Amino acid sequence: DTGVSQDPRHKITKRGQNVTFRCDPISEHNRLYWYRQTLGQGPEFLTYFQNEAQLEKSRLLSDRFSAERPKGSFSTLEIQRTEQGDSAMYLCASSSRVGRGNEQFFGPGTRLTVL
Amino acid sequence: SQKIEQNSEALNIQEGKTATLTCNYTNYSPAYLQWYRQDPGRGPVFLLLIRENEKEKRKERLKVTFDTTLKQSLFHITASQPADSATYLCAPSLGYKLSFGAGTTVTVRA
Numbered sequence: 642d643t644g645v646s647q648d649p650r651h652k653i654t655k656r657g658q659n660v661t662f663r664c665d666p667i668s669e670h671n672r673l674y675w676y677r678q679t680l681g682q683g684p685e686f687l688t689y690f691q692n693e694a695q696l697e698k699s700r701l702l703s704d705r706f707s708a709e710r711p712k713g714s715f716s717t718l719e720i721q722r723t724e725q726g727d728s729a730m731y732l733c734a735s736s737s738r739v740g741r742g743n744e745q746f747f748g749p750g751t752r753l754t755v756l
Numbered sequence: 757s758q759k760i761e762q763n764s765e766a767l768n769i770q771e772g773k774t775a776t777l778t779c780n781y782t783n784y785s786p787a788y789l790q791w792y793r794q795d796p797g798r799g800p801v802f803l804l805l806i807r808e809n810e811k812e813k814r815k816e817r818l819k820v821t822f823d824t825t826l827k828q829s830l831f832h833i834t835a836s837q838p839a840d841s842a843t844y845l846c847a848p849s850l851g852y853k854l855s856f857g858a859g860t861t862v863t864v865r866a
Contacts, residue, residue, distance in 0.1 A: 645799075672852060683760075683845050683856025684800065697853065732799050736852075743852055744790070747799030 643667060645748035647733050653754045654723055661719045662751045666735030673716050674745065675708055676732040677701065684732050690716060723755045758784045762846055762857040769836055770865050777831040777860045779846030786848035789822055789829050794843045794859065803844075804831075836864045 646665045654660050666673050671692050676684035687706070688698045692713035702708075705723075710716040720727055730752050734745040759782045769775050779789070788807045792800035806813045806822045806829070813820050819832040829848070833840050843861045847854040 674853065676854075681858060683847075683858050684854070686853045686855065689853055734799070743788075743849070743854075744802045744805060745854060746802065747792075750797075750799050752797075 645733055645735055645746050647731075647748040647751050649751055650749060651752045651754075653756065655756050656723060656725060658723055659719065659721045660723060660753065661717055662731055662733075662753075664716045664718070664733030664748060665714075666716070666733070667746055670735035670737050670746070671713065672736045672743075673710055674734045674736075675716070675718050676734065678730045678732055678750070679728075687718075687731075720753075723753075725755045728753055728755045758782070758855055760846065760848060760855060760857040762844075763860040766861040766863065768863045768865065771836060771838060773836055775833040775836050775840070775862050775864070777833075777844055777846075777862070779829040779831065779848065779857055781827050781848045784848075784850065785824065787850055789820075789846060789848040790854065791818075791820060791829075791831050792845045792847065792856075794845055796843075800845055800856075833862070836862075838864045838866050840864050 648663045673690040675687040678684040688708050690710040705721045708718045730750040732750045734747045736745045761780045790805045791803045794800045804820045806820050817834045821830045841863050843859040845859045846857045
C-alpha cells in the first residue's frame, strides 16, 4: 500500500503526559499537512510543510504542539503536557504540487484520548 | 472570519434517489472547492475539485456545481446506493491548506 500511513492509530494517555505521532506521506509528495478533527466537526488545519520547511502554523497550535519533518520525508507531531481538550483525531495528509488544485490524500488518523 | 456551512441535518434517502448536499461559505472568495467523503473512524477521501471559473463538474454518479455569486456549491449523488452512506465534507479553499465544513451525513436506505 502506497498511501499515507499514521502511527499509532490510537493513543490513550493521562493528562500532563507527552505524546508523539508519526506520519509517513506518499513518497513522491513534497507537501505534508496536519489537521485535527473533533466529533461532529470537519478537520481543522494545524500546520503545513513543504519538503522539510514548516511554512505555516495555525493559531490553534499552541506552544505545547510542535511538528517536524526532518529530511522532508516522514513527519512527527508532538504534544507536550497533554490536556483533556487535546482529545481528538489527528489527521495527516500529503499532496504534490499546488498547481493541480491541491488534492490531498489523508491517512487513517491517530485518535488521541486524554484521561 | 471565514465561515463554511453545510446542511445541518443528516440526509436519509431511499436507494436510487438523488441526494443533494449544500455548502455555503462567507467572508472569502475561494479559488477552488473540493468535496471529500469520510467514513466513520477513517480519514477523508478526495472526490471532486471544481475551480472558480467552472460551473459544473461530473464524475460517474457525482455532480458538483459552484456558484461564486451565491457563494454556494451543490453536491449531487445520483442513483444513490447504500454504499454511498458516509459523511461528505466540502472544502472551499484559497491555497494549499483546506478549510472544511462540518460535513453532512448521508444514509441511503435499501
